[in-house]
Amino acid sequence: xxxxxxxxxxxxxxxxxxxxxxxxxxxxxxxxxxxxxxxxxxxxxxxxxxxxxxxxxxxxxxxxxxxxxxxxxxxxxxxxxxxxxxxxxxxxxxxxxxxxxxxxxxxxxxxxxxxxxxxxxxxxxxxxxxxxxxxxxxxxxxxxxxxxxxxxxxxxxxxxxxxxxxxxxxxxxxxxxxxxxxxxxxxxxxxxxxxxxxxxxxxxxxxxxxxxxxxxxxxxxxxxxxxxxxxxxxxxxxxxxxxxxxxxxxxxxxxxxxxxxxxxxxxxxxxxxxxxxxxxxxxxxxxxxxxxxxxxxxxxxxxxxxxxxxxxxxxxxxxxxxxxxxxxxxxxx
Numbered sequence: 001x002x003x004x005x006x007x008x009x010x011x012x013x014x015x016x017x018x019x020x021x022x023x024x025x026x027x028x029x030x031x032x033x034x035x036x037x038x039x040x041x042x043x044x045x046x047x048x049x050x051x052x053x054x055x056x057x058x059x060x061x062x063x064x065x066x067x068x069x070x071x072x073x074x075x076x077x078x079x080x081x082x083x084x085x086x087x088x089x090x091x092x093x094x095x096x097x098x099x100x101x102x103x104x105x106x107x108x109x110x111x112x113x114x115x116x117x118x119x120x121x122x123x124x125x126x127x128x129x130x131x132x133x134x135x136x137x138x139x140x141x142x143x144x145x146x147x148x149x150x151x152x153x154x155x156x157x158x159x160x161x162x163x164x165x166x167x168x169x170x171x172x173x174x175x176x177x178x179x180x181x182x183x184x185x186x187x188x189x190x191x192x193x194x195x196x197x198x199x200x201x202x203x204x205x206x207x208x209x210x211x212x213x214x215x216x217x218x219x220x221x222x223x224x225x226x227x228x229x230x231x232x233x234x235x236x237x238x239x240x241x242x243x244x245x246x247x248x249x250x251x252x253x254x255x256x257x258x259x260x261x262x263x264x265x266x267x268x269x270x271x272x273x274x275x276x277x278x279x280x281x282x283x284x285x286x287x288x289x290x291x292x293x294x295x296x297x298x299x300x301x302x303x304x305x306x307x308x309x310x311x312x313x314x315x316x317x318x319x320x321x322x323x324x325x326x327x328x329x330x331x332x333x
Contacts (some may be wrong), residue, residue: 031313032322035081036069037171038308040182046121048096048183049148051131051167052087057149061189062086063231065220068168068180069198069309071287073300078313081177082132082168083196086220089163092151093134096167096183097121101144101152102128103174106136111159115140115152116174127183130174132166179309191260195232198285199307201262204330209268211330213238213307215285216261221296236288236303238263241323243280244273249323273332280327283307284316 050059066072066084087093099119105112113134119127134153146152155163169178181193181200194200194214202213215238218231234257241251252270257263271279285305289297304316310326318326 030311030315032311034310035077035175035177035312036309037176037178038310039178041123042182044121044123044182044185046097047186049094050187051093051096051165052085052091053094061187062165063220064190064195064218065164065231067196067198067218068177069305070217071297071300071303071305073289073297078302079198079305079309081312082130082166083180085165085167087155087163087165089155089157091155093131093153093155093165094151095119095131095146095148096129097127098147099127099129099145101140101142101146102172103130104136104140104142108135108156109159111156111161113153113156116170117146117152118172126172128170128172128174130166130168130170132168133161133164177309191232194261198305199283199309202307204267206331206333209266209333210264211240211267212262212264213283214260214262215257215283215307217285217287217294217297219294219296221294232261233291233294234261234288236286236291239284239286240265240267240270241282241284241317242267242271243323243327244271244277246278246280249320251317267330268332271332275332277332279330279332280324281330282318282323282327286316 050061052062053059062085064083065086066080068083070080072078072080095117097119099117102118103116105114111133113136115131115136117129121127131153133156135156136153137151140152169180179197181197184190184193198215200214204211215235217233219233237253237255239251239253243249254263254265287297287303289300289303306314308326
């Protein structure tokens with residue numbers, strides 16, 4: 001009898017060990033270190049300029065092929081920590097604000113030439129803008145003050161990546177990444193900045209309980225029905241995760257959106273909440289990996305973007321603890 005108990009115990013331990021190892025394998029695929037800051041700038045008085053212009057100072061607004069916070073079919077950072085713009089090899093890159101160079105990497109052997117410019121734009125804190133995959137102009141260095149009318153770099157040739165400009169707003173030590181759409185609210189060519197981030201312009205109407213948010217992805221897939229032949233593609237759906245009055249986390253998939261990729265839904269109705277209830281929430285976007293339009297993403301395994309963006313490589317849903325760390329709050333009217 002004792003031998004049978006021992007045998008069962010060993011089998012039980014073995015099964016537990018397998019389950020634990022399986023859990024660790026799944027967990028290892030995700031990364032919950034912080035990589036993003038979701039902190040929109042409101043009432044911005046100084047509009048950012050394009051990083052790309054001709055010698056006469058006329059601005060161009062290049063196509064975005066990979067947004068900030070966008071799931072990608074790549075082995076690098078995923079979702080994308082920054083925005084990729086299609087600019088040809090050798091073209092000049094200009095700072096989008098006047099400012100001081102606080103970091104520069106001149107080694108271009110791996111196509112990772114890199115410049116970070118600190119700018120005071122009348123906001124409560126400095127703005128740090130990075131320019132990556134570039135060749136810094138000879139003679140510039142850390143501590144130099146640069147101007148929007150004078151180029152700081154050129155686009156590097158292909159070594160590891162197709163030639164492009166990676167641009168993003170970061171913190172001072174370049175470990176955290178901000179949204180960038182709010183720097184371009186007046187630029188119609190970039191859909192008022194929405195072309196640069198997966199999520200943009202979240203709004204909750206406290207009178208009607210209607211929540212709206214713009215969400216879509218960009219890609220270099222050619223499709224003449226969208227974006228002059230390239231780029232803007234709908235998501236498979238977004239998911240509204242919510243907790244009513246600190247209760248159990250639940251979710252609702254939302255598929256319908258307007259022509260401008262704007263999702264709109266009544267929070268009171270979909271949550272079944274009552275007036276004065278408190279709703280904690282976060283939203284995910286699921287990119288369609290079986291789209292007939294967005295073909296460069298076909299069969300990709302990682303499909304999720306978050307609002308608010310926070311974690312480096314999160315799974316499609318969060319544990320209660322991880323959700324509580326990023327959840328935003330609204331009150332039902």
